[in-house]
Amino acid sequence: MRKKWGNIGNKTIPFIFLAAILVFWQLIVDRGIIARYILPSPVDVILVGMKILPEIKVHLYTTLQEALTGLMVAIVFSLLLAMLMDNFSLIQKAVQPLLIVSQTIPTMVLAPLFAMWFGFGLLPKIMVVILVCFFPLVVSLLEGLNSLDPDFLNLMKSMKANRWQMFYLAKFPSALPNFFSGLKIAATYSIIGAVIGEWMGGKAGLGVYMTRVRQSFALDKVFATILIIVFLSLVLFKIIELIQFLLMPWRRAINK
Amino acid sequence: MLRRLLIILFYWERRINIKLRVSNFTQQYEGMPIIEDVSFYLQEDEFVTLIGPSGCGKSTIFNMIAGIVPIDEGKVSIDGEDCTGKIGQVSYMYQKDLLLPWKRVIDNTALPLIIKGDSIKEARKKIIPYLALFGLEGFEYKYPAQLSGGMRQRAALLRTYMFSKDIVLLDEPFGGLDAITRSKMQYWLLEVADQVRASVLFITHDIEEAIYLSDRIYVLTERPARVREEVAISLPRPRAREIVTSAQFNRIKKHILFSLS
Ligand SMILES: Nc1ncnc2c1ncn2[C@@H]1O[C@H](COP(=O)(O)OP(=O)(O)OP(=O)(O)O)[C@@H](O)[C@H]1O
Numbered sequence: 001m002r003k004k005w006g007n008i009g010n011k012t013i014p015f016i017f018l019a020a021i022l023v024f025w026q027l028i029v030d031r032g033i034i035a036r037y038i039l040p041s042p043v044d045v046i047l048v049g050m051k052i053l054p055e056i057k058v059h060l061y062t063t064l065q066e067a068l069t070g071l072m073v074a075i076v077f078s079l080l081l082a083m084l085m086d087n088f089s090l091i092q093k094a095v096q097p098l099l100i101v102s103q104t105i106p107t108m109v110l111a112p113l114f115a116m117w118f119g120f121g122l123l124p125k126i127m128v129v130i131l132v133c134f135f136p137l138v139v140s141l142l143e144g145l146n147s148l149d150p151d152f153l154n155l156m157k158s159m160k161a162n163r164w165q166m167f168y169l170a171k172f173p174s175a176l177p178n179f180f181s182g183l184k185i186a187a188t189y190s191i192i193g194a195v196i197g198e199w200m201g202g203k204a205g206l207g208v209y210m211t212r213v214r215q216s217f218a219l220d221k222v223f224a225t226i227l228i229i230v231f232l233s234l235v236l237f238k239i240i241e242l243i244q245f246l247l248m249p250w251r252r253a254i255n256k
Numbered sequence: 257m258l259r260r261l262l263i264i265l266f267y268w269e270r271r272i273n274i275k276l277r278v279s280n281f282t283q284q285y286e287g288m289p290i291i292e293d294v295s296f297y298l299q300e301d302e303f304v305t306l307i308g309p310s311g312c313g314k315s316t317i318f319n320m321i322a323g324i325v326p327i328d329e330g331k332v333s334i335d336g337e338d339c340t341g342k343i344g345q346v347s348y349m350y351q352k353d354l355l356l357p358w359k360r361v362i363d364n365t366a367l368p369l370i371i372k373g374d375s376i377k378e379a380r381k382k383i384i385p386y387l388a389l390f391g392l393e394g395f396e397y398k399y400p401a402q403l404s405g406g407m408r409q410r411a412a413l414l415r416t417y418m419f420s421k422d423i424v425l426l427d428e429p430f431g432g433l434d435a436i437t438r439s440k441m442q443y444w445l446l447e448v449a450d451q452v453r454a455s456v457l458f459i460t461h462d463i464e465e466a467i468y469l470s471d472r473i474y475v476l477t478e479r480p481a482r483v484r485e486e487v488a489i490s491l492p493r494p495r496a497r498e499i500v501t502s503a504q505f506n507r508i509k510k511h512i513l514f515s516l517s
Pocket residue numbers: 285290309310311312313314315316317351461479
């Protein structure tokens with residue numbers, strides 16, 4: 001009985017908690033404890049969000065375009081680097097330590113630099129996205145490629161498999177779970193990366209829009225934009241989860 | 257003189273049809289000797305077992321024959337030809353079943369064909385006639401995680417067989433199975449071996465299994481492995497399950513038990 005309660009709780013408790021926070025927030029603003037122009041209430045944010053949707057659409061598309069382009073490029077490059085490192089131990093030895101050290105650099109701080117180098121078009125934003133997505137992808141891919149029991153490779157060797165066959169028949173599929181964990185992180189980073197890139201200036205994008213409404217002190221619109229960014233990241237995350245679900249049918253079979 | 261002798265030896269080997277000969281295997285692992293001067297042979301259509309204590313170096317001997325590990329000292333010859341360190345000359349089943357979790361049974365068993373360059377469609381077509389013989393009918397589209405231990409071993413065996421070399425190395429294929437399944441699988445293996453006519457080199461540390469299956473048994477010592485004794489099993493074939501309770505069977509069993517300790 002108690003166990004059952006625990007199971008229900010695991011899913012509903014966070015929702016109840018979130019609802020409680022929102023109600024509390026709404027009350028604080030409605031009672032005038034905090035002024036509206038400093039903190040808009042949740043209801044305000046949602047209403048404004050719906051109102052600005054038509055004008056924000058173009059910004060949303062731009063940000064999405066930058067994020068997805070950057071993510072794709074990062075996937076391709078991380079795959080290439082991971083394959084190289086996996087096949088050539090010299091490259092692995094040379095790159096691995098740098099990779100780990102570079103993880104500690106907050107890549108976002110490079111955004112102003114990119115703006116100076118590449119101007120105010122899409123390119124500097126895409127560069128930020130590539131950079132923030134690249135490392136979680138490479139690291140998770142390498143981890144995945146190393147997770148395979150080496151006896152699988154010995155078995156394939158005994159069947160005269162070549163290196164490419166060992167890679168695509170055994171190594172790569174075994175790296176998929178790790179790859180997808182990395183991809184989910186990278187996907188959420190990609191939206192934030194694009195927005196931060198846009199803060200440095202540009203014609204369109206959620207980051208550009210945010211800067212504009214902030215400068216006119218429309219705090220409710222800032223909040224609404226943040227909400228949209230969060231929502232976008234979540235949707236991307238869920239899409240990747242769905243792709244993983246579709247690409248890895250054997251996992252479903254095990255759970256049945 | 258030596259030449260003459262070699263020629264005579266060569267024809268003698270041809271006459272009794274030696275498929276595989278291992279000569280003077282000696283191997284170290286990280287400076288520790290694990291195999292010492294091990295020699296044996298396998299005739300055509302023969303079932304030969306290497307029996308020895310856990311960790312004595314049996315799997316290492318198989319890895320050496322298959323060319324997976326570099327050989328310190330010794331020679332492998334197959335059909336009279338030197339195949340030392342040569343890969344792809346034998347069908348080799350590992351101690352672990354090593355089924356790829358993301359491939360269905362039919363594609364797992366087709367792996368050797370895929371590696372040889374068949375398309376998935378062609379490979380599947382070639383597998384289908386063997387599913388019944390290997391007791392996998394109805395399971396071909398399941399994933400390995402959905403199978404019982406016995407079924408997984410059958411799948412691993414079929415995959416080994418699909419590499420289609422006439423020498424088959426089986427490393428403790430039934431090691432992880434319960435006694436009942438194990439006994440069924442042994443009986444089944446004899447039937448299959450009879451139908452597909454292969455020369456089988458088998459590893460186990462189960463004495464009864466060794467006697468029941470084999471024509472000859474090599475008893476190995478503790479690490480470093482040496483050949484302590486060669487035992488010919490003259491039990492008649494085909495062998496019924498009850499043979500394990502016969503007096504002759506128990507005499508051999510006692511003998512090997514004594515030899516092992
Ligand atoms: N790759 C390896 N990693 C660790 N130890 C190894 C390896 N290869 C050989 N050895 C050592 O060599 C010895 C022989 O190993 P091997 O696997 O050949 O024994 P085995 O007779 O097959 O044992 P088992 O009955 O447990 O399968 C072991 O004691 C082991 O410590």
